[in-house]
Amino acid sequence: MARSPTRGAAGCNSTAVRSVRYWLMKSEPGECSIDDALAAPGATVPWTGVRNYQARNFLRDEMHVGDGVLFYHSSCAQPGIAGIAEVASKPYPDPTQFEPKSEYFDAGSKAKDPRWFLVDVRALRKTRLVSIAELRAEEKLADLLILRRGNRLSITPVSAEHWRLITRRIVTRAAPAA
Numbered sequence: 001m002a003r004s005p006t007r008g009a010a011g012c013n014s015t016a017v018r019s020v021r022y023w024l025m026k027s028e029p030g031e032c033s034i035d036d037a038l039a040a041p042g043a044t045v046p047w048t049g050v051r052n053y054q055a056r057n058f059l060r061d062e063m064h065v066g067d068g069v070l071f072y073h074s075s076c077a078q079p080g081i082a083g084i085a086e087v088a089s090k091p092y093p094d095p096t097q098f099e100p101k102s103e104y105f106d107a108g109s110k111a112k113d114p115r116w117f118l119v120d121v122r123a124l125r126k127t128r129l130v131s132i133a134e135l136r137a138e139e140k141l142a143d144l145l146i147l148r149r150g151n152r153l154s155i156t157p158v159s160a161e162h163w164r165l166i167t168r169r170i171v172t173r174a175a176p177a178a
Contacts, residue, residue: 010044021067022158023058023087024146026074034083037123044088045123048096049104051116055155060091060117061092063152066161069121072146073129077154080131089120127170140165 025047027033029071037045050056064087095116096104109115135141145156158166 008026018064019160021062021064022070022160022163023063023067024070024072024081024144024156024158025070025085026154028075029073029082030076033073033084034123034126037071037083037085037121038126040123042088042122043124044095044120047118047121048094049153050094050118051104051106052153056116057151058155058157059119063087063091063119066090068158068160070163070166071121071123078129078131080129080134081127081170082129083123083126084170085123085168087119088122089148091117091119094118130166130170134169135166138165138169 004166014045027047029036031049032045037043047059050059067087069085069087071085073079073082093111094104094116096102097106097114097116098111099105104116106115132146135144136147141147141162144158144162145151145153
């Protein structure tokens with residue numbers, strides 16, 4: 001368990017016990033693949049470009065350093081979980097929202113009141129690809145958010161039970177025959 005500071009009613013700092021949380025974070029491999037993340041200094045990359053309010057709120061309000069991440073390749077020929085990572089920083093403003101030449105520029109976002117945030121993500125290891133079909137085939141993962149019809153969020157929470165099932169699958173099973 002990780003400890004995170006909290007503020008009591010009187011504004012005093014106290015230490016509360018907070019369980020590690022788990023996330024599935026999608027990235028297009030052409031923008032940042034698990035290999036790119038592993039090759040980055042410290043195997044750490046800023047998770048830029050989140051432009052959905054619900055995904056932003058997960059990132060800004062609920063993610064903490066040390067949380068587990070399933071690094072998911074999306075919008076590619078073979079989408080699926082491609083690696084294991086962890087949240088490596090507290091949330092901070094995404095600088096791409098202020099860069100007019102960036103595809104993530106947001107003219108309505110102001111430096112004093114940023115709209116979009118990011119965290120740094122540290123890649124821990126590349127895994128065999130766990131495809132969306134393989135995830136769907138596991139009955140115990142039926143309520144995994146990424147498997148819900150119409151879900152297009154780039155960041156979704158993953159329960160501790162789902163995390164254990166998926167990471168166990170990665171380690172103990174070979175990919176199914178095509």
